[in-house]
Amino acid sequence: MELDNPNLPQKVAVIGAGPAGMTAAYELAKGGAAVDLYEASPFVGGLSRTLELWGQLVDLGPHRFFSSDARINRLWLEVVGTDYQMVDRLTRIFYRRKFFHYPLKPFDVLPKLGPLEIARCGLSYARQSLRPSATGGSFEDWVVRAFGRRLFQIFFQTYSEKLWGISCGELDADFAAQRIKKLSFYEAVKNALLGDRKHRHKTLVDRFAYPLHGTGMVYERMAAFVKARGQNVFLSTPVRAVVTRNGRVQGIELEQGRFAAYSSVISTMPLTLLVKALPDVPDGIRAAADQLRFRNTILVYLHVDGEALFPDNWLYVHSPDIKTGRITNFRNWVPSLNRGRKTTILALEYWCYGGDEIWSWDDKRLVSLASQELRQTGLIGNSAILDGFIHRVNRCYPVYSIGYKQHLAPIQTYLSQVPGLSVIGRYGAFKYNNQDHSILMGLLAAENILRGTGHDLWSINTDYEAYQESATITESGLQQN
Numbered sequence: 001m002e003l004d005n006p007n008l009p010q011k012v013a014v015i016g017a018g019p020a021g022m023t024a025a026y027e028l029a030k031g032g033a034a035v036d037l038y039e040a041s042p043f044v045g046g047l048s049r050t051l052e053l054w055g056q057l058v059d060l061g062p063h064r065f066f067s068s069d070a071r072i073n074r075l076w077l078e079v080v081g082t083d084y085q086m087v088d089r090l091t092r093i094f095y096r097r098k099f100f101h102y103p104l105k106p107f108d109v110l111p112k113l114g115p116l117e118i119a120r121c122g123l124s125y126a127r128q129s130l131r132p133s134a135t136g137g138s139f140e141d142w143v144v145r146a147f148g149r150r151l152f153q154i155f156f157q158t159y160s161e162k163l164w165g166i167s168c169g170e171l172d173a174d175f176a177a178q179r180i181k182k183l184s185f186y187e188a189v190k191n192a193l194l195g196d197r198k199h200r201h202k203t204l205v206d207r208f209a210y211p212l213h214g215t216g217m218v219y220e221r222m223a224a225f226v227k228a229r230g231q232n233v234f235l236s237t238p239v240r241a242v243v244t245r246n247g248r249v250q251g252i253e254l255e256q257g258r259f260a261a262y263s264s265v266i267s268t269m270p271l272t273l274l275v276k277a278l279p280d281v282p283d284g285i286r287a288a289a290d291q292l293r294f295r296n297t298i299l300v301y302l303h304v305d306g307e308a309l310f311p312d313n314w315l316y317v318h319s320p321d322i323k324t325g326r327i328t329n330f331r332n333w334v335p336s337l338n339r340g341r342k343t344t345i346l347a348l349e350y351w352c353y354g355g356d357e358i359w360s361w362d363d364k365r366l367v368s369l370a371s372q373e374l375r376q377t378g379l380i381g382n383s384a385i386l387d388g389f390i391h392r393v394n395r396c397y398p399v400y401s402i403g404y405k406q407h408l409a410p411i412q413t414y415l416s417q418v419p420g421l422s423v424i425g426r427y428g429a430f431k432y433n434n435q436d437h438s439i440l441m442g443l444l445a446a447e448n449i450l451r452g453t454g455h456d457l458w459s460i461n462t463d464y465e466a467y468q469e470s471a472t473i474t475e476s477g478l479q480q481n
Contacts, residue, residue, distance in 0.1 A: 012449060013038065013252050013260065015239045016268030018046020019219065019435050020425030023075070023442025024266045026222040029229040031450040036260070037226065038252070040238035043216075044223045046268075047396055047426070048435055050214025053389055054303045057337045058345050060393060061299060062314040062328045063215040064089070066208045067436035070471035073478055075443060076209070079221050083212045085334045086475050090311055093155060094327075094377055095318040102316065103206075104155075113154075124148035137402060140168035142176040158318045162325040163351050164399055165295060172400040175432065209473040212336045215435070241277035242267060242421060249420030266445050268425035270294060270395050275411060278418075285414050288407040292430060294395035296359060298350040300324075300370035301391070306383040307331065309344050315379075322373050323358075324348040343386065348374065354394070363390040398430040412458050422448065424457055437461045 010033065014025045017039035025037040043049050048063050064087075067073055093100040101108045110118060125148030132145060139160065143152045152168075160168050211217040223233045238255040242265050251261040267274055275281055275289040314328040328347040330337055348370040352359050358366075367388030374380060398404075408430055415423050424441035426433040433441070437460055444455040471480045 010034065010264075011036070011262050012264045012266065013239075013262040014266045014268075015242075015252070016040075016046065016425060016428070017044035017219065017223065017233065017235075018268055018425055018427070018438065019048050020428065020433070020438035020442040020445075021046075021266065021268040022219040022222045023439045024422075024424065024445045025226050025231070025233070025442075026079075027075075027443055027446030028449065029226045029231045031446065033446075033450060034231065035226065036232045036234065036262075037223075038234050038237045038239050038254075040236070042236045044233070044235070045216035045219040047393065048215045048219060050216030050220075051391070053301055053345055054341070054343065054387065056330065056339055056341055056343075056345055057214045058301060058330045058347065059215045059328075060391065061297070061326065061347055061349055063435065064208045064313075065210065065215065065435050066472075067439075068470045068472055069436065069440065070469040070478065070480075071443065072436050072439050073471055073473050075439065076218065077473065077478060079218050079225075080209075080211055083217070084209045084473075085212060086207055086473075087210045087313065087333055089206045089208060089313055090332070091314055091316065092312055093159075093316045093318050094322075095154060097319070097378075099315070100155075117150075117154075121148060121150045121154070124150035137173050138169045139171035139173055139176050139400075142173040143168070146176075155318065158320045159316050159325055162317075162323070163295070163397070164401075165351065165353055165356075166399070166401055170401055172402045172404055174405065175400040210334055212334055214337060239269060241279075242274065244279060244418060244421075247280075247418060249418060262420075264420045264422070264449050266422045266424060266442075266449075268423075268428040270427040271398075271411065271423065271430045274423065274428070275415075282414070285411055288410050291407040292404060292411075293353070293399045293401070294427075295397035295399055296352050296354055297393040297396050298352065298358065298366060299391040299393065300348045300350065300366050301389040302346045302348065302367070302370055302374060302385050303387040303389075304344045304346060304380055304383050305386055306344055306380065307342055309346075309381075309383060310379045317377070322376060324350055324370065324373050327374070327377070327379070346374065346380075351397070359392075363388070366390050395427060398426065398432055400432065404430075416458070422457060429458065429460075431461045433461055 012028055012033055012035045014021045014037040017037055022044055025035050028035040047060055050057055050059050091102045093102050098112045100112060128148045143156045157168055164171055226233055239252050240255050241253045243250045243253050249265050251259055252265060253259055272289045272292050312329055313332050314326055316326055317324050326349045331344040371385050422445040423429055424445050425438050441457055441460050445457055447453045448455055471478050
């Protein structure tokens with residue numbers, strides 16, 4: 001093993017082929033750098049992978065791409081070209097055996113909640129506005145201040161607690177600040193009544209661009225480009241550790257124990273695993289990493305006999321008596337996913353920790369649960385469920401429990417001081433990224449290496465809207481805002 005070699009050529013290793021890592025490798029290859037990408041699974045795309053089931057294409061849940069950042073959209077269009085279609089988003093909330101349009105629409109909500117419940121919501125919001133509760137640091141505190149307690153209980157609490165596995169009082173307000181910042185009762189009502197698309201909150205965007213062959217098409221094309229430039233994409237090749245000496249990156253160690261030398265490493269592997277595998281990490285940093293947790297996802301795909309089952313792209317399941325939190329209908333994205341088949345593929349998502357009982361359930365039991373719960377919603381009527389398929393995703397949601405930033409901050413500081421190491425992506429940076437956040441992280445990480453820029457990769461997602469040029473994707477391409 002040769003370390004500290006001053007003649008080592010500029011060569012970059014990228015760990016992970018999800019949106020962040022794949023974008024970084026793509027940009028590095030485009031810029032003429034020597035790059036090797038290592039992916040533990042047999043596929044590229046990470047959480048944004050597309051797979052084939054029953055002759056059709058499906059994603060790992062609903063993956064909507066939307067950005068107002070011109071840099072991200074130019075890159076996306078550069079890869080996708082004209083092979084995309086604009087999708088009119090329809091999502092609803094399933095609550096008390098009723099379906100509510102999301103974003104909420106007054107003439108939809110009023111008859112379904114009823115005048116008494118509407119009055120309760122209005123009084124709850126008015127009470128909160130007139131006598132604000134004490135400022136607290138939880139997700140529950142944030143949402144109650146913005147919407148009132150009654151709306152929090154109906155449209156936020158159950159779903160959020162399914163997703164995170166902790167009470168909303170234990171979930172950090174930072175989750176709300178990143179995912180629904182600037183959204184409030186007032187803004188939601190204004191959007192519902194006035195339909196202001198130009199200034200609509202990002203959470204409420206009702207049209208988005210979608211690749212004709214699934215979200216994973218973007219990253220498959222990036223991988224093909226990297227290989228066409230003579231660089232390497234190693235699949236089914238897990239990385240055990242980033243190797244450093246005297247505090248500087250020297251390369252990586254593969255699972256088989258083989259060492260490969262690199263001048264720079266871009267890591268999207270789970271932050272907790274990266275820290276634990278680094279040599280000479282102070283005990284305090286390791287202890288901080290031990291306090292960070294990821295949430296797992298179980299995807300149950302059901303093959304249903306029928307075409308026009310229900311119109312939604314996906315639904316949020318707020319009913320507490322149903323375990324699944326989200327249902328995706330791939331029939332309602334773009335026709336090219338279905339490949340002319342007359343059946344529908346639905347995905348039901350179940351979230352858990354690795355130690356939860358459901359994580360170890362066998363496939364048959366999971367398919368049975370999902371089938372029963374799908375029937376319970378009434379979404380498919382008497383349509384036959386033809387088959388089921390299980391896909392498990394480990395460590396896919398960084399859990400923003402209260403105090404997580406106190407543990408994350410010293411890790412960020414420590415890793416920022418390791419020359420040659422860039423840490424990006426949802427897993428790598430422990431940030432609840434959308435695709436656009438991760439793409440931007442990959443793009444800027446590559447720029448830091450290629451051009452010596454000093455982009456602060458940790459800041460992406462927290463102050464993400466501070467971009468310089470705003471533009472969105474339409475049917476005809478990029479449109480300046």
